[in-house]
Amino acid sequence: xxxxxxxxxxxxxxxxxxxRINVSxxxxxxxxxxxxxxxxxxxxxxxxxxxxxAAVSSVVDQEKHYSSSSSSTDNRRAGFARRYSSFDLSxxxxxxNVINVAKSFLSTSCPELLTILESHSDQxxxxxxxxxxxxxxxxxxxxxxxxTERFESGEELYPGIWTAEEAQEVGNEVDRKMxxxxxxxxxxxxxxxxxxxLTSNDGTMKCPTVRYGRTEIQMPLVSLGCxxxxxxxxxxxxxxxxxxxxxxxCQENLVNIxxxxxHCGVNHIETAQGYGCSELQIGMALKQLFDExxxxxxxxxxxxxxxxxxxTKKSDYKSSILQQIERLGVGYLDLFSVHGLNTEDxxxxxxxxxEKGNLIDALKELRAEGKIRHIGFSTHAPAHIIKxxxxxxxxxxxxxxxxxxxxxxxSGDGTDAQWEGNTExxxxxxxxxxxxxxxxxxDKGGRLYAPSNLAREIMLPDLEPMxxxxxxxxxxxxxxxxxxxxxxxxxxxxxxxxIRSSTDNAKEDLAVVSRRIKEREEQVLGKDWAESWHxxxxxxxxxxxxxxxxxxxxxxxxxxxxxxxxxFAKDRYGTLTGNAKRWDSNKTWKExxxxxxxxxxxxxxxxxxSYDYASxxxxxxxxxxxxxxxxxxxxxxxxxxxxSTPNDEKKEGDEAGTIPLEYQTAxxxxxxxxxxxx
Numbered sequence: 001x002x003x004x005x006x007x008x009x010x011x012x013x014x015x016x017x018x019x020r021i022n023v024s025x026x027x028x029x030x031x032x033x034x035x036x037x038x039x040x041x042x043x044x045x046x047x048x049x050x051x052x053x054a055a056v057s058s059v060v061d062q063e064k065h066y067s068s069s070s071s072s073t074d075n076r077r078a079g080f081a082r083r084y085s086s087f088d089l090s091x092x093x094x095x096x097n098v099i100n101v102a103k104s105f106l107s108t109s110c111p112e113l114l115t116i117l118e119s120h121s122d123q124x125x126x127x128x129x130x131x132x133x134x135x136x137x138x139x140x141x142x143x144x145x146x147x148t149e150r151f152e153s154g155e156e157l158y159p160g161i162w163t164a165e166e167a168q169e170v171g172n173e174v175d176r177k178m179x180x181x182x183x184x185x186x187x188x189x190x191x192x193x194x195x196x197x198l199t200s201n202d203g204t205m206k207c208p209t210v211r212y213g214r215t216e217i218q219m220p221l222v223s224l225g226c227x228x229x230x231x232x233x234x235x236x237x238x239x240x241x242x243x244x245x246x247x248x249x250c251q252e253n254l255v256n257i258x259x260x261x262x263h264c265g266v267n268h269i270e271t272a273q274g275y276g277c278s279e280l281q282i283g284m285a286l287k288q289l290f291d292e293x294x295x296x297x298x299x300x301x302x303x304x305x306x307x308x309x310x311x312t313k314k315s316d317y318k319s320s321i322l323q324q325i326e327r328l329g330v331g332y333l334d335l336f337s338v339h340g341l342n343t344e345d346x347x348x349x350x351x352x353x354x355e356k357g358n359l360i361d362a363l364k365e366l367r368a369e370g371k372i373r374h375i376g377f378s379t380h381a382p383a384h385i386i387k388x389x390x391x392x393x394x395x396x397x398x399x400x401x402x403x404x405x406x407x408x409x410x411s412g413d414g415t416d417a418q419w420e421g422n423t424e425x426x427x428x429x430x431x432x433x434x435x436x437x438x439x440x441x442x443d444k445g446g447r448l449y450a451p452s453n454l455a456r457e458i459m460l461p462d463l464e465p466m467x468x469x470x471x472x473x474x475x476x477x478x479x480x481x482x483x484x485x486x487x488x489x490x491x492x493x494x495x496x497x498x499i500r501s502s503t504d505n506a507k508e509d510l511a512v513v514s515r516r517i518k519e520r521e522e523q524v525l526g527k528d529w530a531e532s533w534h535x536x537x538x539x540x541x542x543x544x545x546x547x548x549x550x551x552x553x554x555x556x557x558x559x560x561x562x563x564x565x566x567x568f569a570k571d572r573y574g575t576l577t578g579n580a581k582r583w584d585s586n587k588t589w590k591e592x593x594x595x596x597x598x599x600x601x602x603x604x605x606x607x608x609x610s611y612d613y614a615s616x617x618x619x620x621x622x623x624x625x626x627x628x629x630x631x632x633x634x635x636x637x638x639x640x641x642x643x644s645t646p647n648d649e650k651k652e653g654d655e656a657g658t659i660p661l662e663y664q665t666a667x668x669x670x671x672x673x674x675x676x677x678x
Contacts, residue, residue: 049181051109051188055137058104095671098134099127105137109188113195120198122256128489129194131671136187136464139667143453144180146661148173158660160524160561161454170457182461190464193496197264206265207498212479213435215374215396217301217334219268221474221498222491223437224261225484226271228674229254230278240277243284250675253487255285260488262295264495270437270482272305272339272378273324276676279304283329302330305339305378305399308349310594314357321366333372336363337399341377341389342600343541343593351392360394378439380601382541383413386425390432397435399482402426403445404472404517405559408572409603412537412551420534421555430477438481441469442494446559447568449490449669454564454662458516462509466669470497471510486674493669517562524561529627533558536619537628540604543616544589549576549604550616550632556639557631566638566663573639576606607636 106114117126150157151171162170169175197205212219231250232240240246258269271278289295304324308317325333338359341347350360366372378399379386386400400422401408407421414420419427429436442448446455451465459468473481483494500506521530537551553576556569575598583592583605593599613629620628 049177051184052177052181054105054108055141055184058101059138059141095131098138099130101137102130102134106133106191110191110195113191116195116198122488125256125488128487128671129492132489132669133187133191135667135669137184140180140183143457143661143666144176147171148176150661161660161662163523179461186461186464190493190496193499194492197496205499207495208502210479213397214433215435217435219301219435219480220266221480221501222266222494223268223270223480223482224258224266224491225482226269226278226282227275228484228486228676229257230276230281231675233276233676235276240280243280246277246281246284251281251284253675254281255288257485257488258285258289259294261485261491264491266491266495267299268301268303268480270303273320274305274307274339279324279327283327287329297330301334302328303335303337304328304333305337307339308346308359310345310349312349312356312359314353314359314362317359318362318366321362322371325371332370335374335376335397336372338377340601341379342381342385344385347385347388376435380409380603382539383410383422383425386410386422387428390425390428390434393432395434397437398429399437399439400425401439401444402473402478403441404469405446405563405565406555408444409552411555412534412539414534417535426477436477436479438473438478440484441473441481442466442483445469446563446565447571450567450665450667452564452566452662453664453666456666457662458520458563459513462513466493467497468510468513470494471501471506472514474501475510486670521562525558529624532621532624535621535624536617538616546608546611547579547583547589547592547605548616552604553607553635554628554631556635560638560663564663566659567665569635570639573606573635574641575602576604577640580605580608606640607632609636
């Protein structure tokens with residue numbers, strides 16, 4: 001231990017990982033002497049757990065002023081809202097307590113960041129950062145306390161989450177303190193780097209850039225997504241169409257986001273006509289920033305998107321895009337995307353639209369006129385539709401879903417038995433030298449801003465889920481991943497991950513966590529299932545009778561078992577149940593798909609317990625069939641909305657009773673509700 005650099009990320013936790021391997025080996029060889037040495041090493045490392053001690057002290061100080069209505073165990077068994085440490089973070093009621101926890105912790109663990117935040121010009125953002133730090137601390141301590149308590153009480157674990165050996169390690173008090181200390185050291189390193197990033201003006205703490213395929217643009221690894229900071233989606237109530245309707249607080253927040261984005265080196269601003277008043281407010285903000293000399297037009301990479309329909313004429317599409325450019329006040333667009341190339345029909349409207357004119361020609365004309373520099377598409381389509389668009393070789397770049405745990409709406413698709421979701425399309429886009437932009441890595445990529453305890457437990461102390469998701473994507477060839485920032489602080493973790501991404505430490509951490517995930521996959525899912533679960537499964541585009549999204553449903557099953565991402569799965573499955581309720585058996589498949597404007601964005605219908613799936617599953621390998629049916633039933637029981645209260649008794653045979661600790665959300669990095677969601 002004398003040779004360890006104690007300031008490195010998670011040194012105790014990393015040493016613990018080494019010890020875990022050696023202790024396991026010692027036990028298998030029955031080497032009493034080696035086990036004694038390892039126990040001694042644990043004791044030495046535990047004595048160095050200063051961050052764990054600081055965190056406990058910070059929380060204890062605040063708990064003196066706060067009393068919980070009942071014990072954590074009682075809450076868990078009754079099914080009440082979870083508590084993080086003792087503070088209820090399902091609302092913002094206890095944000096003041098959480099801020100004080102963060103301040104107390106930082107005062108001893110990273111005083112430089114505390115000093116910067118206390119004097120920061122944007123105090124709202126400073127408070128947001130303290131809330132996030134406090135929630136991280138509380139989540140770490142809460143899981144440590146409850147896992148230990150569960151182990152000591154002999155409480156039965158939910159089947160399949162841990163092996164007996166893992167359960168002992170997860171619940172062992174010494175192991176837990178060491179793991180928690182390593183996790184808190186990771187937080188301290190992030191805080192140290194954040195302090196540098198907030199004050200750096202020499203370019204050393206800016207987001208790296210990469211060649212964006214054949215566009216030749218130097219693209220930052222992180223892009224600023226603009227669908228979470230505008231005042232409204234304009235999907236109900238009085239629409240916001242002019243500057244005088246914009247609230248001062250919302251616009252100030254939007255300007256501060258763009259300023260912080262530029263300070264961090266994130267100069268790619270990505271929005272859409274369909275994002276309510278986003279273009280209007282960005283246009284207002286950019287004018288202000290240009291006038292103030294904060295940036296120039298040529299410093300920015302501006303991208304917007306525009307949707308199409310069966311009634312869109314080429315001339316109308318062109319006029320609409322010119323209006324978007326005018327709203328943004330930028331003169332030209334670096335990148336323009338067809339928004340929602342989601343179905344075969346969308347593809348045909350672009351390339352074979354009859355008398356209305358091929359809509360792709362409108363984009364080519366605007367490019368020739370200098371109004372658009374590069375043409376791309378954004379998609380939630382089945383994998384085979386995306387493949388077709390890539391192979392047209394018309395597009396310079398694409399926006400698509402692709403994440404370490406799946407490809408969201410495309411999960412379960414695949415044109416090759418070896419490739420599932422958009423894996424093949426990423427490979428194909430590289431072959432065509434296209435820019436690769438990843439949609440929603442932190443939301444549709446698993447709600448990583450609000451991860452489960454299980455996801456954190458798998459990845460810590462090496463990486464938090466947000467950082468792992470980011471590093472995984474860049475390693476797989478993504479050029480840029482979008483952060484839909486609702487507040488300036490939302491950019492902090494993605495940019496810090498990007499800055500660290502090229503270091504040997506980051507690459508090593510990615511490899512370590514990836515190996516851990518692979519081992520868990522073989523243990524929890526089984527090697528054969530992990531490699532073949534998607535074979536023969538239809539999603540809605542192959543389910544001609546009822547539009548079932550079977551591939552997606554089975555993917556959610558895997559995601560819950562692997563990562564405990566229950567809240568994420570409920571979000572996705574909720575769209576499937578909504579679509580199923582609106583599906584009209586008297587209409588054709590195509591009529592149903594286009595009757596609901598949101599269907600092709602969040603496609604497919606949920607599982608129907610009364611339906612005979614024999615014809616739908618005819619291509620599924622015989623050995624997979626029982627588990628496919630089990631998976632659909634499992635997801636439906638866990639994720640379908642039920643009209644019940646926390647005190648309802650669990651029904652006989654109902655798997656989805658009390659939510660296991662590992663499936664519960666660890667923390668939520670959203671300190672307050674974003675403006676368009678209010």
